[in-house]
Amino acid sequence: MALRTLQVSPGFMRFMPKEYQDLVEKGPFGRKLKLSDLGTYKELLEEHPMCEGCAMAFFIRLALTALPAPEHTVILGTAGCGRLSLSQAAIPFVYGNYCDTNGVATGIKRGLALRFPDQPKDVVVMAGDGGLADIGFSQVLHGWFRQEKFTTVMLDNEVYGNTGGQESGMTKRGEVVKMAPVGKKFDKIDMIGLAKTAGVAYIARLTPTNPSRIVSTIRKAVLIAREVGPTYVQAYTSCNIEYAIPPQQVMEDARRVEKERYGFLEVMSEEAKAFLGGGEV
Amino acid sequence: MANTVNQRVVTPEHLLFEAPRTKAFITGSEAASEAVRRANVDIAIAYPITPQSETMERIGNLFAEGYIRDYYRAEDEVGAFSAISGASRTGVRCMTASSGPGLMRGLETIASWPGHRLPLVFLIMCRVINAPLSIQPDNLELDYMLTSGNILLHGENQQDFFDYTLAGFAISEKCEVTLPVAVAVDGFFVTHARAWVEMPSAELKLPPRDCYSEAVPMIDNENPPVRIARDAPIQKSNFISYQMHAAWQQEIHAAHERSRKWVSRYINGLVEVVNPEAETLIVASGSAVSQSREALRQAEEMGKKVGLIKVKSLRPFPTAELRAACRHAKRIIVPEFNCPGWLNREVRATLYGHSEAKIADGPRVYGGITMPTELILEWLFKSE
Amino acid sequence: MRRYNVRMAGVGGQGVVTASHVLSNGVIQSGGESTVVPFFGSEKRMAPVESYVRIADGKLYEIGEILYPNVIVIFHSQVITHGKSYTMPFYSGIKDNSFILVNMPRKVELSQDEERELEQKRAKVFYLPATEIALQAAGTEVATNMVMIGAVSAVLGLPDLESLEKALIERFLGKGLVASGGTASLDKAMEKNFGPKLDLVNKNMAAIRAAVKYAAEQGWVQVTTEGGSKQCTK
Numbered sequence: 017m018a019l020r021t022l023q024v025s026p027g028f029m030r031f032m033p034k035e036y037q038d039l040v041e042k043g044p045f046g047r048k049l050k051l052s053d054l055g056t057y058k059e060l061l062e063e064h065p066m067c068e069g070c071a072m073a074f075f076i077r078l079a080l081t082a083l084p085a086p087e088h089t090v091i092l093g094t095a096g097c098g099r100l101s102l103s104q105a106a107i108p109f110v111y112g113n114y115c116d117t118n119g120v121a122t123g124i125k126r127g128l129a130l131r132f133p134d135q136p137k138d139v140v141v142m143a144g145d146g147g148l149a150d151i152g153f154s155q156v157l158h159g160w161f162r163q164e165k166f167t168t169v170m171l172d173n174e175v176y177g178n179t180g181g182q183e184s185g186m187t188k189r190g191e192v193v194k195m196a197p198v199g200k201k202f203d204k205i206d207m208i209g210l211a212k213t214a215g216v217a218y219i220a221r222l223t224p225t226n227p228s229r230i231v232s233t234i235r236k237a238v239l240i241a242r243e244v245g246p247t248y249v250q251a252y253t254s255c256n257i258e259y260a261i262p263p264q265q266v267m268e269d270a271r272r273v274e275k276e277r278y279g280f281l282e283v284m285s286e287e288a289k290a291f292l293g294g295g296e297v
Numbered sequence: 298m299a300n301t302v303n304q305r306v307v308t309p310e311h312l313l314f315e316a317p318r319t320k321a322f323i324t325g326s327e328a329a330s331e332a333v334r335r336a337n338v339d340i341a342i343a344y345p346i347t348p349q350s351e352t353m354e355r356i357g358n359l360f361a362e363g364y365i366r367d368y369y370r371a372e373d374e375v376g377a378f379s380a381i382s383g384a385s386r387t388g389v390r391c392m393t394a395s396s397g398p399g400l401m402r403g404l405e406t407i408a409s410w411p412g413h414r415l416p417l418v419f420l421i422m423c424r425v426i427n428a429p430l431s432i433q434p435d436n437l438e439l440d441y442m443l444t445s446g447n448i449l450l451h452g453e454n455q456q457d458f459f460d461y462t463l464a465g466f467a468i469s470e471k472c473e474v475t476l477p478v479a480v481a482v483d484g485f486f487v488t489h490a491r492a493w494v495e496m497p498s499a500e501l502k503l504p505p506r507d508c509y510s511e512a513v514p515m516i517d518n519e520n521p522p523v524r525i526a527r528d529a530p531i532q533k534s535n536f537i538s539y540q541m542h543a544a545w546q547q548e549i550h551a552a553h554e555r556s557r558k559w560v561s562r563y564i565n566g567l568v569e570v571v572n573p574e575a576e577t578l579i580v581a582s583g584s585a586v587s588q589s590r591e592a593l594r595q596a597e598e599m600g601k602k603v604g605l606i607k608v609k610s611l612r613p614f615p616t617a618e619l620r621a622a623c624r625h626a627k628r629i630i631v632p633e634f635n636c637p638g639w640l641n642r643e644v645r646a647t648l649y650g651h652s653e654a655k656i657a658d659g660p661r662v663y664g665g666i667t668m669p670t671e672l673i674l675e676w677l678f679k680s681e
Numbered sequence: 682m683r684r685y686n687v688r689m690a691g692v693g694g695q696g697v698v699t700a701s702h703v704l705s706n707g708v709i710q711s712g713g714e715s716t717v718v719p720f721f722g723s724e725k726r727m728a729p730v731e732s733y734v735r736i737a738d739g740k741l742y743e744i745g746e747i748l749y750p751n752v753i754v755i756f757h758s759q760v761i762t763h764g765k766s767y768t769m770p771f772y773s774g775i776k777d778n779s780f781i782l783v784n785m786p787r788k789v790e791l792s793q794d795e796e797r798e799l800e801q802k803r804a805k806v807f808y809l810p811a812t813e814i815a816l817q818a819a820g821t822e823v824a825t826n827m828v829m830i831g832a833v834s835a836v837l838g839l840p841d842l843e844s845l846e847k848a849l850i851e852r853f854l855g856k857g858l859v860a861s862g863g864t865a866s867l868d869k870a871m872e873k874n875f876g877p878k879l880d881l882v883n884k885n886m887a888a889i890r891a892a893v894k895y896a897a898e899q900g901w902v903q904v905t906t907e908g909g910s911k912q913c914t915k
Contacts, residue, residue, distance in 0.1 A: 021518070021519060021520055021521050022521075087518060088518050089518070090516055090518065108516050108518060110383070110386065110516060112379065112382065112383075112406075112409065112413075113379070113405050113406055113409050114405065115375060115379075116375065116379035116382070116406060119371070119372075119375065119376045119377075119378075119379025119380045119383065120379045120380065120382055120383035120386075121383060122376075122379075122380045122383060123340070123342075123379070123380035123381055123382060123383025123384035123385070123386070123387070123391070124383040124384065124386060124387050124516060125383075126340060126367050126380075126383075126384060127339070127340060127383065127384040127385075127386070127387030127388065127389040127391070128387050128517060130339050130340070130366050130367060130389050131387060131388060131389060131517065132517070132519075137517070137518065154372055154373065154375075154376065155372065155375070155376050155379065157372075158371070158372035158376060162369065322706075322709055434745075454744075483744075485718070485745075486718070486744035486745050487744070489718075489719075490716050490717065490718055490744060491705075491716060491717065492716060493714075584744050584745070587742040587743055587744050588742070588743055588744070588745075590742035591741075591742040591743045594740075594742070666745070666746065666748075667743075667744060667745020667746050667748070668745070669748045669749055670743060671748075671749055
């Protein structure tokens, strides 16, 4: 049982930092926790170096609380803002090369399936729009075509935030950002449509406006990936720096974007529906 | 998952040195896949490129037969190399293979394997790097591999390809090593040509990977948190980042030094020396060794004594062995199958201050052509 | 030690690569060493095809194309007349005292320069009507490639007929020795021509025997004593 690996020999526990002791004694591992339990246990992620008011940091915090079995979950990320916090969460995090998240996830999922045939191990990629729709595009699509059983979560801030605000494939048409000095010339890449074409078992699009929806979406995505096939969640997680959104207006922006062009969407395969209908989630 | 074939687990030492062997007249591609058949591999990931494809096709057949537990054709080299790095992180034994342009395409990934301390075996069937497009053998890509942090063995022939591939798994997973091992041969000359290869019974196989005995923890949520897990990304410009990155690189360097004894044990020394007393020496690796052996034979027919040092391991490089073997040399030539002459550069740097010998800047062929024995003989006796 | 570098040149569809494999495997069967390097290019009908066979009755090390052959086997006159060859002219790199076997009932007309160069190299050029021999002995010109290697074995004295037959049996009845992807489907077409596979071996063997007989009648067999390793060292 993976929880064991966090535990410290009894005599040494008092030498561990309080943070660690809390994680072992009051962490989420091996417990079935709900969103309403927030504040009653030690979360996987409590500190991060992301910007003030960052919607992505908020989304990641909630996404981590949604993991059905954090003690058996591996998260993969790549260059970008998301990994700044993901790498500080109390969960194994793999930070590989540019473009490689979904290839590495394939290897991890298959390797773990061979070694632990009787213990489900969840693999979740959380990376940005640049990492998944641009440089990692091929591996994302091919992982879907191969029906690899892991979850891909796109933290879509519609820009290369971490490198200073360059155009990405998920930037809206017409936006003037770095490397798009006269405005982006083509539409946001339709990753949802591509996911449908590729036969992704569960597809969801959402914004961080509704915490319980974030939790239920991520939980569904991880469980369906475990049992049925690839899942994809595309989350609008604005970059308030590059798009000059005042921190206190981040949620307001999210609500507006949700209303205008980023409404909640859920697409499921028949198999995924049948699985959910079985009351697993 | 295919049913696994019943094979008896034996030690690497038994499989490589003690088990009785029978001879088969096979291609290098067949030799490599026969090694993999006996290597207890969990996952092999393939992507086609000439002249590598035939090997990974055969390894696919091994999966169908139940000798390998998982196998698929990846989307491209980066996909294959990335997935291998994921699989290796979970503690399973894995391998892949590529050639020239494919290797170059995946070089970012290849150069990251050692930093992540990923045991795996990477077969290289050398091929010209485009442009212009060509599929022919030329081992320029090994120049890029030299600084990649991978252990790098360079096989001479089909027999070496079999032996080094098996040895590669054993070396790679040693705790002191915990590094990827690349096993290279020159494409076509070795992969598509037949030669006698002595092999132990296919009823034997290596022990499974013992991942908890390696230098770093696995990403499997079954052992204490993993190296990059819970480390801040080491990329902001501050002194901690300098220190961390320097330490990781030193780790690789140190692991290379520690690997010497294992490489030496499993491939019978980092070098082979023929006619050590000769004053005229050839230093070569890969197919150039075979060409040099024929040159030695013909030189002998002409009544001339020539020595040969076969460099089997490029990383770790046989520094001490080469210095010792070249102590009495007066003239050294370094035949190579690439334009820049990476082995020549290594030899010069190694022998500087340790040998009085004149080191010729060649001979070299490149672009895919073979090295005629006649060219080696010409360079050997040019000064006369 | 006897040691030969054999360069075979023909056009796509003639079975040059298959013949080189059978010849090479024949040498192996006789206890010698041999390697084949087929030239990989466009595998098209009537396009140039080359294959290189190294033969030794001792240890063999070299790899790769043969740039300096001492035996050249030309399966098709177009190799000479149309320049259907990767190594132009057809005798390029030839060593002193070598011999060339050409599938032609009569001498091919060569340029003055070519005649002079071959003379300087003291090359012996033998013309044999391989296609006709194949038709007579095996009933099909598809066996021309077997006639060519039969002649090679007669001239070199290596491999012996028994070993060649073993190589043929392995090629057609045993495993392996498939020259290229297309060859497998070609085999099916061949079976239609020849009937059962054993019959195929026998007919090919008949072509080889006929070639050996022809070479003996022409007095080419004596060349053997002049061949061997010395030629390789020049």
